[in-house]
Amino acid sequence: MSKLDNIKIPDNFDSSIEVVINKALKDKQKxxxxxxxxxxxxxxxxxxxxxxxxxxxxxxxxxxxxxxxxxxxxxxxxxxxxxxxxxxxxxxxxxxxxxxxxxxxxxxxxxxxxxxxxxxxxxxxxxxxxxxxxxxxxxxxxxxxxxxxxxxxxxxxxxxxxxxxxxxxxxxxxxxxxxxxxxxxxxxxxxxxxxxxxxxxxxxxxxxxxxxxxxxxxxxxxxxxxxxxxxxxNDTKVHKINKTFKIDENVYKGNFTIEEIRVSPVSVKIKYNYDLYTELSVNKRREPVLIAKDENNNELIHGPGTGGELIDGNLYIGDEFELKGNEKKISVIPCIYIDDNPKIFKDAIVYIDIN
Missing domain, CATH: 2.60.40.1630 (bacillus anthracis domain)
Incomplete structure (x- = not known):
């Protein structure tokens, strides 16, 4: 059984529906x-x-x-x-x-x-x-x-x-x-x-x-x-990032900000927000996602702690990735998908050392 098989997203997280859909499309679970x-x-x-x-x-x-x-x-x-x-x-x-x-x-x-x-x-x-x-x-x-x-x-x-x-x-x-x-x-x-x-x-x-x-x-x-x-x-480290970059690609339009990265012995939690481009209708626009990798370029597995809310045109998201315990460094990579093909933003990657 996949670790994602029984993930449940509560009803009151309506504003994060598209984020969940983006992840679900990759897994294709029905x-x-x-x-x-x-x-x-x-x-x-x-x-x-x-x-x-x-x-x-x-x-x-x-x-x-x-x-x-x-x-x-x-x-x-x-x-x-x-x-x-x-x-x-x-x-x-x-x-x-x-x-x-x-x-x-x-x-x-x-x-x-x-x-x-x-x-x-x-x-x-x-x-x-x-x-x-x-x-x-x-x-x-x-x-x-x-x-x-x-x-x-x-x-x-x-x-x-x-x-x-x-x-x-x-x-x-x-x-x-x-x-x-x-x-x-x-x-x-x-x-x-x-x-x-x-x-x-x-x-x-x-x-x-x-x-x-x-x-x-x-x-x-x-x-x-x-x-x-x-x-x-004592063992959870909070890194304030506040790094913003502009996305203007196809159905992805808006300012993307990585606010903070929280590293505990078990997981990595990332707070970010996305300034939605309101001239695009909801059914057309898409939200970027984050990928996390270790120093060996292995992609970290998503955890259940993803949620978000829409406030004054900004979509605020909390994301989670699981740690195996042997990671020394992680990279947080903003990513979009166009025709199911990923595109990463290299200039926006954030690197964090894990002690």
């Missing part, structure tokens, strides 16, 4: 969405405690539940120990027993390892396509609703169980309680170091794709733990 089958039931909870990851006993327990975040990301074992916190909670609802293994706050996203045991589920389940749908993430009194996310599921051979790596963006918060995020929020710019925060993760619906249709499995899986941002704050 999924038929027919009808949903709704299943609703109660839940039972087994609480096993929450604490930082700091003992061999804890690791033995986590590995019993699911795999480490590092393993699921293809990184070195225990590489992210100082950033992670354990969930140690299992909830069964509607026959699906979900266990929270680890949580890790990264720049603009939350990374979660968990497992699903479907031994008691009363219907067939295609575990490799199971994916939570838009969880609610609450950090103290900050509510993140409807965020873009991605899900990778690995079936456990010989068991009715799957290990899950789930990443959800933390791009905007719900300030009026209507269930939709409405205000952009840069969490690592505002969260305090050396402080523990209560974290609540609420899943109310899972999607299962089988027989060429999505089935919605509804339930109540609510997890509570704590996080602390001190280490990820």
């Amino acid at each position: 999924i038929k969405l027919k009808k949903k089958k709704l299943i609703i039931a109660g839940s039972s909870i087994i609480l096993l405690g929450t604490m930082a990851l700091n003992s061999k006993t804890t690791w033995a327990y986590i590995e019993n539940i699911t795999k480490q975040i590092e393993v699921l990301l293809g990184r070195e074992e225990n590489e992210f120990d100082k950033y992670k916190f354990e969930g140690n909670q299992t909830i069964e609802s509607n026959g699906l027993k979900i266990s929270l293994g680890e949580v890790m706050l990264d720049d603009r996203q939350l990374i979660i390892s968990m497992s699903v045991d479907y031994s008691n589920f009363n219907d067939n389940l295609n575990i490799e396509t199971l994916s939570p749908l838009y969880p609610t993430i609450i950090i103290d009194d900050l509510v993140f609703e409807g965020q873009s996310n991605s899900c990778e599921v690995e079936k456990v051979i010989g068991e009715k169980k799957g290990n899950i790596l789930f990443k959800t963006s933390l791009l905007s918060i719900d300030t009026d309680g209507d269930g939709a995020s409405d205000t952009p929020y840069e969490i690592l710019d505002k969260i305090e170091g050396n402080k523990d925060y209560d974290l609540k993760i609420i899943f109310n619906e899972m999607h299962n794709y089988r027989n060429e249709e999505f089935e919605a499995i509804r339930g109540n899986w609510e997890f509570n733990t704590i996080i602390n941002a001190s280490n990820i704050l």
Whole structure:
């Protein structure tokens, strides 16, 4: 399964639709969405405690539940120990027993390892396509609703169980309680170091794709733990760029500005904006995209944290690329596509050293 298969873009990101379409055209992925089958039931909870990851006993327990975040990301074992916190909670609802293994706050996203045991589920389940749908993430009194996310599921051979790596963006918060995020929020710019925060993760619906249709499995899986941002704050570097250049190519017309590049141990986040040329209609104009490469010219993989909004004719975008951990330098390259052929702007490339 491709890492992009289960990426979801929330409804309230209308202004970034064309950006998503540009990326989707490269992947050419098509999924038929027919009808949903709704299943609703109660839940039972087994609480096993929450604490930082700091003992061999804890690791033995986590590995019993699911795999480490590092393993699921293809990184070195225990590489992210100082950033992670354990969930140690299992909830069964509607026959699906979900266990929270680890949580890790990264720049603009939350990374979660968990497992699903479907031994008691009363219907067939295609575990490799199971994916939570838009969880609610609450950090103290900050509510993140409807965020873009991605899900990778690995079936456990010989068991009715799957290990899950789930990443959800933390791009905007719900300030009026209507269930939709409405205000952009840069969490690592505002969260305090050396402080523990209560974290609540609420899943109310899972999607299962089988027989060429999505089935919605509804339930109540609510997890509570704590996080602390001190280490990820110290190890995330923010590079202010503010580099602007003009594009006047075919259906691409406007000023393109790379505002900042944020590098964490896990990912690269890029903020940029594009001054839309209003004389071109929406169905004709296109937005440039960014490509990121390492020092060996290997292209970095897009993550789920892409979102944007249109403000006074400017399209503001946050983009994300995944790091493997061995990169020494990255280049951020503005690119357009004309007749499916890429054209890069060499004079606008930004180079960043990674320590």
